[in-house]
Amino acid sequence: MVSLSDYLILSAIIFCIGLVGIFVNRTNIITLLMCVELILVAVNTNFIAFSHFLGNEAGQIFVFFILTVAAAEVAIGLAILTLLFRNKGTINVDVTNSLKG
Amino acid sequence: MTFDQILFYVFSFWFIASSLAMIFSRNAAKAVLFLILSFFSAASIWILLEAEFLAITLILVYVGAVMVLFLFVIKMLNIDKSTLRAKFAGYLPLGLIVAAIIIAEMTLVLGGNQFGLDVVAAPARHGADYSNITVLAMQLYTTYVYPFELAAVLLLIAIIAAITLVHRNELNRKKQSISEQVDVQAKDRVRIVSIASSSKEAK
Numbered sequence: 294m295v296s297l298s299d300y301l302i303l304s305a306i307i308f309c310i311g312l313v314g315i316f317v318n319r320t321n322i323i324t325l326l327m328c329v330e331l332i333l334v335a336v337n338t339n340f341i342a343f344s345h346f347l348g349n350e351a352g353q354i355f356v357f358f359i360l361t362v363a364a365a366e367v368a369i370g371l372a373i374l375t376l377l378f379r380n381k382g383t384i385n386v387d388v389t390n391s392l393k394g
Numbered sequence: 395m396t397f398d399q400i401l402f403y404v405f406s407f408w409f410i411a412s413s414l415a416m417i418f419s420r421n422a423a424k425a426v427l428f429l430i431l432s433f434f435s436a437a438s439i440w441i442l443l444e445a446e447f448l449a450i451t452l453i454l455v456y457v458g459a460v461m462v463l464f465l466f467v468i469k470m471l472n473i474d475k476s477t478l479r480a481k482f483a484g485y486l487p488l489g490l491i492v493a494a495i496i497i498a499e500m501t502l503v504l505g506g507n508q509f510g511l512d513v514v515a516a517p518a519r520h521g522a523d524y525s526n527i528t529v530l531a532m533q534l535y536t537t538y539v540y541p542f543e544l545a546a547v548l549l550l551i552a553i554i555a556a557i558t559l560v561h562r563n564e565l566n567r568k569k570q571s572i573s574e575q576v577d578v579q580a581k582d583r584v585r586i587v588s589i590a591s592s593s594k595e596a597k
Binding site: 294295296297298299300301302303305306307308309310311312313314315316317318319321323324326327328330331334337338341342344345346347348350351353354356357358360361362363364365367368369371372373374375376378384 | 396398399402406409410413414416417418422425426429432433436439440442443444445447448451452455456459460463464467468470471485486488489490492493494496497500501504505506508509510511514516517526529530533534538541545548549551552553555556559560
């Protein structure tokens with residue numbers, strides 16, 4: 294049988310792959326958004342694994358809400374991306390420094 | 395090795411391999427395709443965990459809607475690929491070191507001693523009459539009905555925000571001006587012209 298720790302280690306590996314993706318692709322906002330999606334899927338796998346092994350459905354309800362929030366995040370993120378490309382002509386993160394933060 | 399374990403390792407292999415291919419691919423469209431493959435593998439693993447509704451939701455909502463949205467934006471923006479990967483090598487060693495440390499720590503914490511089968515026993519599989527959707531709906535429409543409504547409001551706000559952000563100004567739009575319509579006078583609309591009637595001599 295597959296144990297709970299197998300699922301947890303799998304989602305830890307996926308989480309770290311998403312993290313490395315943010316390090317590596319830090320100039321491309323589209324790939325950054327995709328890495329955030331990967332991290333969210335890893336977290337959702339954690340929730341579902343605990344929900345299955347502990348016999349509590351609340352974890353699956355939480356995943357439902359996380360999916361909702363992630364969909365809203367992607368819609369607004371891509372809208373901002375389109376706006377950025379329209380104003381700057383590029384989506385390179387290094388160019389978008391007009392806030393001088 | 396049981397059949398469950400074989401399925402788990404096959405799906406995990408494709409999940410990890412396609413995720414790695416996603417973050418290291420130079421082409422954003424190819425990255426989206428690899429991410430679709432990794433979402434499919436994730437959905438397969440969720441089905442192994444008996445979360446059928448969420449697995450189907452992941453495929454329908456993520457692969458069907460969100461990933462297609464990504465592809466739309468990538469095709470629409472026509473990104474110059476050469477400028478996007480200028481600092482590829484600079485941050486890769488640091489990222490790999492951080493990831494290796496995190497994976498090592500998490501493996502220590504989440505390993506078989508703490509969460510193995512002898513600590514958390516695998517639950518018995520549900521029978522054929524078990525409905526995951528019914529169980530989720532019973533929870534969602536009773537205990538969690540208020541967060542459910544809030545999620546609906548959140549989606550509405552996201553729609554309004556996205557449309558407002560990318561909406562262009564009224565360049566070519568025909569629209570009503572209510573104040574001008576109310577303020578109109580009869581002389582603005584009707585012009586009375588006195589025209590001399592033609593006489594018989596003119597003919």
